[in-house]
Amino acid sequence: MGATEKIYFYPVWLRIWHGINAIGILLLIFTGISMQSSLDNSVIGFNLIINIHNYAGVIVTLNYLLFFIGNLVTKNGRYYLIKMKGFLKRPIKQAYYYAWGMFHGETYPFPLSEKRKFNPLQKYFYVIVMYLAVPGVIITGFALLFPELIIETVYGVSGVFMTAIFHSALGFFISVFLLIHLYVATIGKSPTENFKSIISGWHHV
Numbered sequence: 152m153g154a155t156e157k158i159y160f161y162p163v164w165l166r167i168w169h170g171i172n173a174i175g176i177l178l179l180i181f182t183g184i185s186m187q188s189s190l191d192n193s194v195i196g197f198n199l200i201i202n203i204h205n206y207a208g209v210i211v212t213l214n215y216l217l218f219f220i221g222n223l224v225t226k227n228g229r230y231y232l233i234k235m236k237g238f239l240k241r242p243i244k245q246a247y248y249y250a251w252g253m254f255h256g257e258t259y260p261f262p263l264s265e266k267r268k269f270n271p272l273q274k275y276f277y278v279i280v281m282y283l284a285v286p287g288v289i290i291t292g293f294a295l296l297f298p299e300l301i302i303e304t305v306y307g308v309s310g311v312f313m314t315a316i317f318h319s320a321l322g323f324f325i326s327v328f329l330l331i332h333l334y335v336a337t338i339g340k341s342p343t344e345n346f347k348s349i350i351s352g353w354h355h356v
């Protein structure tokens with residue numbers, strides 16, 4: 152068995168951000184789905200569901216500032232930088248490992264270290280979700296809270312309707328990301344290793 156090393160990957164501020172974000176987004180997904188569905192909402196009440204959705208949205212937004220500023224002012228931000236060299240080759244190599252290599256005893260193509268916290272595929276997903284999807288869902292969400300700010304019609308289609316479609320589509324994308332995120336987090340030395348790391352801050356490599 153190879154020697155293991157402990158790396159402090161998740162500083163306190165990042166763990167606080169992640170915990171609040173996870174709970175907030177789960178609440179947004181559940182209340183978002185129940186607002187859209189034709190299910191009977193009388194158990195919790197439609198107004199309460201809207202209130203929870205709005206408050207959770209504001210908390211996730213303020214919390215997002217912690218992530219954004221934290222990544223600007225600490226070295227955590229450098230893990231999100233994408234290099235042009237091997238732009239496609241590297242994530243494809245990782246996808247091949249997930250689809251084939253790991254079931255056939257191949258070695259992990261991008262071992263984690265102080266310099267590399269994410270594999271290339273994971274990095275792309277985190278960048279897309281954290282720098283495009285989450286800001287997008289926040290902006291469209293606030294626009295829907297203040298619909299008077301939205302352009303009335305875009306190419307003859309209601310601006311509010313278009314904004315609502317974008318908001319739901321991004322919410323759906325984040326929900327799918329979350330499912331993949333949870334599955335991928337179980338891949339490692341043991342299925343619980345990554346979950347322990349995001350709580351303790353320390354990761355065994």
Ligand code: HEM
Pocket residue numbers: 160161165169172173174176177227230268277280281285325329332333335336345346347348349
């Ligand atoms: C029940 C909910 C969640 C659980 C159990 C969970 C679990 C984890 C775990 C175990 C890690 C560390 C290992 C890794 O990087 O894969 C992690 C990191 C991360 N998660 Fe989650 N997650 C959840 C929700 C979310 C959501 C909703 C988002 C974004 C919308 C998210 C975004 C991230 C990001 C960006 C990181 C890397 C942070 C960094 O190291 O800079 N997670 N999560």
